[in-house]
Each structure stands twice: as C-alpha cells, then as structure tokens.
Amino acid sequence: MRIVVGVKWVPNTQAVRIDPETGTLIRKGVPSIVNPHDLPAVEAALRLRERVGGEVIVVSMAPPPAVKGLELVLGMGADRAVLVTDRVFAGADTWATSYVLSRAIQKISAEIGRVDLVLFGHETIDSSTSHVQAQVASWLDWPYVYYVSSIEPLGDNAVRVERELEEYEEEYVVELPAVVSIAIKAMKPRPVSLQSKLRAKLERRIITWTNADLKLDPRCVGLKGSPTVVAKTVDMPEVPRKKEVYRPRDPKDAARWIIRKMVEDEKLREVMKGIVGDEL
Amino acid sequence: MAKGGGLFNLSKFDVVVVGAGPSGSTAAYLLAKAGFKVLLLERGRGAGSKLLWGGKAYAEPLRKVWPELDKEAPIHRWVTKERISIVWGERALTLEYKLGRKVAFTSPLPELAGWMAKKAESAGALLLDEVPVDEIVVKEGRAVGVRSGNDFVSADVVIDAEGANRILLEKLGLADRPSPYDMALGVKEVLSLDPRLIEERFGLERDEGLSWLILGDITAGIPGGGFVYTMRETIGIGLVLNIGHAAVAAEKGILRDHVSRLVEGLRTHPYFRNYWREADVIEYGGRMTIEGGLRFVPKRLYSNGLLVVGDAAGMLVNTGYTIRGVDTAVTSARLAAEAIIEARDRGGFTEENLRAYEEKVRESYIYRDLVEHSGIAEIFDDPFFFSKVPSLATRAASKLFEADYGEPSLLEAIKRSAEEEEISLLRLMLKVGRVVRRI
Numbered sequence A: 001m002r003i004v005v006g007v008k009w010v011p012n013t014q015a016v017r018i019d020p021e022t023g024t025l026i027r028k029g030v031p032s033i034v035n036p037h038d039l040p041a042v043e044a045a046l047r048l049r050e051r052v053g054g055e056v057i058v059v060s061m062a063p064p065p066a067v068k069g070l071e072l073v074l075g076m077g078a079d080r081a082v083l084v085t086d087r088v089f090a091g092a093d094t095w096a097t098s099y100v101l102s103r104a105i106q107k108i109s110a111e112i113g114r115v116d117l118v119l120f121g122h123e124t125i126d127s128s129t130s131h132v133q134a135q136v137a138s139w140l141d142w143p144y145v146y147y148v149s150s151i152e153p154l155g156d157n158a159v160r161v162e163r164e165l166e167e168y169e170e171e172y173v174v175e176l177p178a179v180v181s182i183a184i185k186a187m188k189p190r191p192v193s194l195q196s197k198l199r200a201k202l203e204r205r206i207i208t209w210t211n212a213d214l215k216l217d218p219r220c221v222g223l224k225g226s227p228t229v230v231a232k233t234v235d236m237p238e239v240p241r242k243k244e245v246y247r248p249r250d251p252k253d254a255a256r257w258i259i260r261k262m263v264e265d266e267k268l269r270e271v272m273k274g275i276v277g278d279e280l
Numbered sequence B: 001m002a003k004g005g006g007l008f009n010l011s012k013f014d015v016v017v018v019g020a021g022p023s024g025s026t027a028a029y030l031l032a033k034a035g036f037k038v039l040l041l042e043r044g045r046g047a048g049s050k051l052l053w054g055g056k057a058y059a060e061p062l063r064k065v066w067p068e069l070d071k072e073a074p075i076h077r078w079v080t081k082e083r084i085s086i087v088w089g090e091r092a093l094t095l096e097y098k099l100g101r102k103v104a105f106t107s108p109l110p111e112l113a114g115w116m117a118k119k120a121e122s123a124g125a126l127l128l129d130e131v132p133v134d135e136i137v138v139k140e141g142r143a144v145g146v147r148s149g150n151d152f153v154s155a156d157v158v159i160d161a162e163g164a165n166r167i168l169l170e171k172l173g174l175a176d177r178p179s180p181y182d183m184a185l186g187v188k189e190v191l192s193l194d195p196r197l198i199e200e201r202f203g204l205e206r207d208e209g210l211s212w213l214i215l216g217d218i219t220a221g222i223p224g225g226g227f228v229y230t231m232r233e234t235i236g237i238g239l240v241l242n243i244g245h246a247a248v249a250a251e252k253g254i255l256r257d258h259v260s261r262l263v264e265g266l267r268t269h270p271y272f273r274n275y276w277r278e279a280d281v282i283e284y285g286g287r288m289t290i291e292g293g294l295r296f297v298p299k300r301l302y303s304n305g306l307l308v309v310g311d312a313a314g315m316l317v318n319t320g321y322t323i324r325g326v327d328t329a330v331t332s333a334r335l336a337a338e339a340i341i342e343a344r345d346r347g348g349f350t351e352e353n354l355r356a357y358e359e360k361v362r363e364s365y366i367y368r369d370l371v372e373h374s375g376i377a378e379i380f381d382d383p384f385f386f387s388k389v390p391s392l393a394t395r396a397a398s399k400l401f402e403a404d405y406g407e408p409s410l411l412e413a414i415k416r417s418a419e420e421e422e423i424s425l426l427r428l429m430l431k432v433g434r435v436v437r438r439i
C-alpha cells in the first residue's frame, strides 16, 4: 500500500504573539514545528505499512526550513518526503493549498507509484479550518472520511475505518483510493528512532518540487489563486490578572473567600446568576 | 539498506558523544577535526534548547579550542563590571569592580551551545537531535556503543557529556545518586529591554556587560544566591538554591511559595526593580546544577572505551555564589579529545591509553580550582553564612552610613552589630576567614 501523509509546518502557536496594531500573528522569530495533529496520521500510516507492507511518503507544502520537520517525520520511520516549495505558492488559502497538494499527489502517483491512500491530520494549530483534506479529496475525486479513530487494512483495495463521535460510533468500509483524516487522540505517535533519523540524515530521501516540476498555472496558486478574503480580525485583549493570592489554613475559608470575590466582581456576578439564578 | 551516506556507515562510528551541550559539542568538534567519524546525539530539539544558565563564560579556555571565538561566537557583551551585593530587607551593600580586558562575556546558553554544535557539524560531526540515549552499552567490561529505544549504534569510544543529571552514568554504576545537598536548583527569568536603556541604567558602553551576584535574604535563608547578567537586549535574573536546604525550608514552612515566587521577589525588590523598569518577562525556566565540588566528581573519569566530560564529570566550580561550568566543560572535553587522539596513535582506546585524560584533568586549572573551593560544600551545610553574615554586613553598613551620632569605626560597627545579632565575634571571624581563604 502506498500511503501519502500531508504534514503542515506551522509556527508554534504557543509562542506566537499578536501584533497589537495590525492584529496579525507575529511569526518572525517564532520557531516552527510539525503540526501536532499530523503526527497521529503519520503513526496510522506507519502501522498500516507494518501490516501490509508498502511505502509511506510524507508531503508538505512549505518554505525550505520545513526540511527540519520532514527529518523528524522520516525519523519516525516514513520512507520518503516530498517538499513542495516555491515562492509562487506563498500566501495560499486552503483552496490554493489543497490544489497544489492534490497535484503533488497526482505527480507522486505518476512518477513514484500509484497512491492508494492519503492521510491527513484533523486540523492545524495555526488556522484549524479542517478544509484542506475535503478539498484535496474533491480535487482528486476520491471519497473522504474524517475524524477517524482507527483504520484497518481490508485486502488490497479497501480499509475499514471507525469514527468515534460524541454520541455514537460509526464504521465504514472505504474503497481505495481514498482520503482519510485521523483524529488527534486516535493514536500516540511513536518517538523518533535513532536508526530512522540516521537514515533520514545520511540518505537523501527528501525530494523537493517547485512549480518548475508541478507546472501549475501561477494564477491558480499562492496568493493569486486564493479567493479567501480576510474581512476583519479582532484582537481579544488580554485580561489583566489581579494577582491576588489567599492562603488560609482551612479550605472552607478559601471557598468563602473565592465566592465573595466572585460576588463582588460585577462581570462574574452576571455569569454566576446565569448559572445559579437569582438566589445569589 | 546497502547505500549508506558514503562517508558514514549507519551503525558504526569511531566516536559517539551523548549530549550536545558545551562539553559534548567541544569533544565532537575537536575529534571530527582530527578525522574521527563522530556521531553527536542530543535529546532536545536542536542543540542547546534544553539549556539554561546565569550567563557568563570565561573566554580564554574557549579560545584554546576556537581561536576565532571573539569574531564568530554569539558574544552579547564583554563583562566590564562585576558587582556583588549583600541585601537584607531593604538594605543593600554593593561592591563593584571595573575590568579592563576581554576576560568574560555574556551570551544566552542556548545560543552559545548552538554555535558550538554548528562548529562541530561543520567540522564533519553528525548531529542528531531529538534522540534520547537510553543506555551506554557495555560488553565484557568495555563500552561498545549506545542504545536509543530499540536501536543500537556502535562506537570505538563513547563520550558521556550528559550534564549534571547523569542518569546514564548512574545506570552504569560509575556514579552514585548525589545527595540533594550536593545539587542546586537554578530558577531564572529573562527580561527584555531596549539595549540603550540597559546601557544607560547600568552605565555601560555598547558592547559592555555587567555581571552581578547577590547574597542575602532574597533566597529566604536558603543557602544560595542571586544573579543578574546583561545580554544584548535582555537581562537574565535568577536564583540558585541548594536543593537539600530548600526541601528542609519547605518542610519547616519557611519556603511556602513556589520557588519562582522568590525570583519574582528579586524582580520586584526595591533595590533592583528600577534597573529593569518597564521590561517584559519573555522567558522563565529552571535547571539543576552541581554544588558538591569534588564530592560530585566520579571516582574515575574513564574506563574501557568510555570518557566522562563536563558537568557529568563534576567539572564545575561552584564558589557558593558564582558558578563556572562552561569553560571547565569545554576544557575537560578538549583534554578528553587530546587523550583520544593520543590513544588512537598508540593503538587503541583501552583503559590504559585513556587514563591520560584523567591525568590531564588533574594537572589542569579545573582540578586546582575544584580542590581550592572544596570547602564551599562545608559552607553550604551551614546556613549561618547565608543568614547571619548578610544581616550582619548590612547592619554594619547601616552603622557606618545611617547617622548614629557615634561615628563608629568599621570594626566597632561590626562588633556592635554582632552583639545585636548575638553572634560571638570570634565565631564570626573564624567563619568569614575560612570562607575568604577558600573563595
């Protein structure tokens, strides 16, 4: 089975700050990481390969520093990686991103070997639209199942997938080729292994494709190919903390203190009324 | 997998170095330069990412490895001012020394260690990050490689550069679990401030820096001290606290807050806070360091196919209020690399041939300093030095500077304060004399 996993190189949003003037993310100087939601998808692909053989190829549309992230995923045991990178791809919204990714997947099918399954993470930590997977599936005209918690091979041409939703579970048999996105809690990604990492470093297993390779119409990619318009961004100002600490010996005193604080605070009182009613 | 990376075989190296801190990267750099195939393994993401320190490195021992240091290294400021303060409540007594030469510089440790690792890589060492080593593998009394997860790589020599928390060495039985009284916890905040304000407030020229050590009740009576280092556009402030004594203080209820609150106490202390007025706290962190001096040095720094360098080897001089671990880490790694090169030329990495490393260390300044400061551990066992002495010093100063209409002489002032503190002058003189001789 040849499995492609889409992996996004994202700024570590825990370290990102908002520019108070423009309302946009300050990405400068923020270290990037592999989108944590994508690692369970890599894990799912590696487990499938362990059972039925084949190849795991990671693909990412990203600027060149993403090589660090691809090395990590290769270090987990993926067989090769394709970095799709070009200035004309910059500024893409989900539509343009999915277009480029789907064309890269078709190129993998044509030149490396037929792709049977495409796995994605559930969402990203920097935009979290969950649009990319569905859009890739439509560009490829393949079936798409999302929020998948387990995936089992079923012969050569199908997989059995389970979706764990809030109130019920579902099971599908999906014919291949297909696109599947994996829920973040579905499985624990394995750590990097020394041998895989050594191989990733020593053997050139990261292929780079630019638009000279993909030959896409520049009007359909990057900023130019992105119909999404950001109408407005709202910066939620940080609420200054009161920095009060109360340390009574008796926990009952602590409870009394905290309730008094909540009642004294106008905004909190409203919230509390909503919960306990007028008894307050 | 038949195709290797050409130069490298996938599972066999001449040297495997565990840990890409200052000592590991130095050893990897020198050995790669001497033609060894070196694998440098680091568990953090990127070399240096897990490191935290105060902030001052002595340059000369580093120049011995990298003559290009002054031009290439990420040097933030050359230390031109050394300050020591003793604080007690709102009182503070400060001593300042102005240096002329380029003796020591400040730099964030992740940056400095990152530079050293880059040097090792460009000399040909292979650095793999995010790879934790689980075990140094010993077969028939000889270190033969390392294991990470299920993977093994073999090496003619393994260098243990894992730092002060030497789990691998303990597993091998080459070091005992240290007493908590031989370890200290460093807690630190990084404050960001316009470089011009840093220079104005501390009275510095553009590339000049200040190193400031603080003794007194900012540690809540726990043996240890505080530090302030100016970087290019940040100021690092923090405390180093003896872990054994901190645990006792917590038990007795003297230390009620999280230790980070003590750093907050330093940041907001009336004597200090105006130096970093309006600065933002952009980072905070903690890391363990060594306080045991010679007691922390393992019985042997070498065995068949194995050398121990840097903090893991106890190559850190802690004078009680200042920590010197980077130049000593670099020096011990340099000596280890020399010994390995000599052993190769003598035909093998046997115990006998590697013994030269320990001899080199014994002849070096590190050992001399370790011996000289070995009495420090004794001071740490005695909180007297950290509570009575600062209070006495600041009291004595108050007698000198706050009008008392009696114009006491210095000795008189100390004596009078000592009486108020109920300390016998003799006991005091004995203690201070012993400390001064050792520091």
Ligand SMILES: Cc1cc2nc3c(=O)[nH]c(=O)nc-3n(C[C@H](O)[C@H](O)[C@H](O)COP(=O)(O)OP(=O)(O)OC[C@H]3O[C@@H](n4cnc5c(N)ncnc54)[C@H](O)[C@@H]3O)c2cc1C
Binding pocket: A005, A006, A007, A008, A009, A035, A037, A038, A059, A060, A061, A062, A090, A091, A092, A093, A094, A095, A097, A101, A119, A120, A121, A122, A123, A124, A126, A127, A128, A129, A130, A131, A132, A133, A228, A229, A230
């Ligand atoms: C309103 C809005 C405006 C935006 N404007 C801009 C802009 O002007 N400039 C700009 O640069 N970005 C912009 N973005 C961000 C950009 O649209 C997305 O980051 C990107 O298209 C991926 O979408 P996502 O992060 O929501 O991924 P999701 O759809 O949440 O990702 C789902 C999965 O798809 C896969 N995936 C996603 N992206 C990639 C990738 N690049 N390579 C491989 N696999 C991938 C991963 O497996 C991931 O888990 C904007 C986003 C929004 C919501």
Ligand SMILES: Cc1cc2nc3c(=O)[nH]c(=O)nc-3n(C[C@H](O)[C@H](O)[C@H](O)COP(=O)(O)OP(=O)(O)OC[C@H]3O[C@@H](n4cnc5c(N)ncnc54)[C@H](O)[C@@H]3O)c2cc1C
Binding pocket: B018, B019, B020, B021, B022, B023, B024, B041, B042, B043, B044, B047, B048, B049, B050, B051, B052, B053, B054, B055, B056, B057, B058, B109, B131, B132, B133, B134, B161, B162, B163, B164, B168, B185, B186, B187, B188, B239, B240, B287, B288, B289, B309, B310, B311, B312, B316, B323, B324, B325, B326, B327, B329
């Ligand atoms: C609060 C504080 C302040 C200090 N201030 C100063 C100062 O001002 N000046 C000074 O000279 N020194 C100072 N030091 C000491 C100095 O930081 C250390 O002595 C120095 O970093 C030691 O270098 P090292 O390479 O031996 O070990 P470390 O710097 O600890 O490096 C060890 C490396 O090994 C990695 N590692 C550990 N175990 C494994 C494993 N199993 N597998 C893979 N990798 C592993 C770690 O992630 C780390 O990167 C200070 C220390 C502290 C804690």
